[in-house]
Amino acid sequence: MSLKIGMVFADLPQEGKKPGGVSVVIHELANALVRAKNFVRIYTYSSKPHDALYEVVNLKPLINMKLSRRLFLPFQLIFLDYQDLDLLHLHGEDWAYLKRDIPTIRTFHGCSLNEAQFADNLKSKFIFKVYHYLEILARKLANLSVGIGDDTVALLDVKHIIYNGYTKALYYPPQHKANKPTAIVIGTLQGRKQSILAIELLLKIKKEIPELVIHAVVDQPYNHPDVNNWIGVSSEKLAQLTRDSWIGVSTTLYEGFGIYYLEWMASGTIPVTFENVGIKNLIKNYQAGIFCEDTNDMYHKVLSILQNSSSRIAYSRNAITASKSLSWDGIAEEYIKFYSQLM
Known part of the structure; x- marks a missing residue:
């Protein structure tokens, strides 16, 4: 009909x-x-x-x-x-x-x-x-x-x-992730998304993992030589950055759903976030991402997942499975x- x-x-x-x-x-x-x-x-x-x-x-x-x-x-x-x-x-x-x-x-x-x-x-x-x-x-x-x-x-x-x-033509598991540890942050620097916290957390982790690549898809540049700022990027470029990344880090205060979490999952990119998102049950039920209590907890969990390839592979597979029907x-x-x- x-x-x-x-x-x-x-x-x-x-x-x-x-x-x-x-x-x-x-x-x-x-x-x-x-x-x-x-x-x-x-x-x-x-x-x-x-x-x-x-x-x-x-x-x-x-x-x-x-x-x-x-x-x-x-x-x-x-x-x-x-x-x-x-x-x-x-x-x-x-x-x-x-x-x-x-x-x-x-x-x-x-x-x-x-x-x-x-x-x-x-x-x-x-x-x-x-x-x-x-x-x-x-x-x-x-x-x-x-x-x-x-x-x-x-x-x-x-x-x-x-x-x-999510758009299947853009978000899918790549044959290979980026060679270096790579994290993506999406959202406005200030306000509810408060992506500045995620970026600064990753810069702190970069002291432990110097080869870490940080992509920030934000509304205004974060002025630091170790942060790749992406502003007003095309959907194709955003999808490429997502597919390349090992993890996605979000410090948002609240998300009614959080579509970028789903796009991360479809790309085999592991969401690391607080437990305040509309998609939380999907992530929990499939063990498709990592929830954190606060930024201190997030620091340790991000560091751990970047350094543990077997856990990373398991979470990534779960994320892909969770997103398949969506x-x-x-x-x-x-x-x-x-x-x-x-x-």
Whole structure:
């Protein structure tokens, strides 16, 4: 059954800019749905990505992007024309869409209560706490709700979980990893991602393992001669860096899912992180990565895994196994099953 699916989201991935995680998810899912012979239209403030297989309808932001997304997009959503569509797959900013003449499915890409817990200022904490109640309203308004991690079940009473996916053409186990010990860090230096901690931890480890190569895919350069900064890299280059790396190190305070963990796993790159990510059960169940209590614990565990080839091989194999069923084409098929329930 071929379906006509609509989506609404403020921004989509753009060349030369580091995209948000949800933007990437929506883009990849939409492409996978089109490959599965469905029609997808996305209403957005962004221009159409160069590799998009779906249709884009451009909306005009009324002020700046951030304010338009939070204040105006929920109301713009009400007045869009969906008459030729079978259903809407919503990903946020839908709390004002009260009267719905079309079936809707809502994916929750995390939970605002968790965002509030780790926000770095009182204003953000307050906004996220308010958004939690809007998320609950959005769940009630949708015909069907899906979460991408365990926190959405616990905090939003979402009944179904569908993990995010990865692009098989980019993320796969290489024939050989880099010759030298190599680690990758992904995310903004400051804020919730706090990648600066991961980089500084790896620089400390480099004193013990001088040949360690450090790749930092960040929003701004970390000024140190031993850090390879990668800013605004293409998806192909990012995938190459991921495939080459032995481990991926993350000191993020919170991730609703953490798609880069899945991309690491699919590439046989071992995630080393804190136990605060939506994908934690997948990692735990398959012993596909290493969880740490704090940065001191992380230092010792990173040092150990880099120096122990047998453990590294075991974790890498487990990571590849855990990720096998989670390609974007497979995730699209999971969503199509839910779409069919709404028809």
